[in-house]
Amino acid sequence: MSVTHSLPHQRDRGSALGHRPWWRRAFSCGSSDPGGFPPAHSAFGLRRVLAAFGLVFCGVFAGFFAVRGQTAGAAFLAFLALVAIVDLVVIQQRIRRQTE
Numbered sequence: 001m002s003v004t005h006s007l008p009h010q011r012d013r014g015s016a017l018g019h020r021p022w023w024r025r026a027f028s029c030g031s032s033d034p035g036g037f038p039p040a041h042s043a044f045g046l047r048r049v050l051a052a053f054g055l056v057f058c059g060v061f062a063g064f065f066a067v068r069g070q071t072a073g074a075a076f077l078a079f080l081a082l083v084a085i086v087d088l089v090v091i092q093q094r095i096r097r098q099t100e
Helices: 022-026 044-067 071-099
Strands: none
Touching: 044 071
16 A cells, blocks of 8 residues: 555546636636736826825925924925925826827
């Protein structure tokens, strides 16, 4: 009697689960692409939301710092709010260029 006699028979290549290992089947989305995931979409929407959040956050806290008389903090946050505005403009231009 051999040592491996007590082990169950392994599945063959023609089984119902296919030839890919279980971890590739478990995390696939049904696509035949490598990894099984659909192609990625643009991240402009997420970037726009984050820039808008940064604009509101920096604008509100710049106002709080200005009211309290802390001009250095207010100026820094106002600069970051300006950067967020520029980022929103750039994002909008790229979205328009992408849809054309």
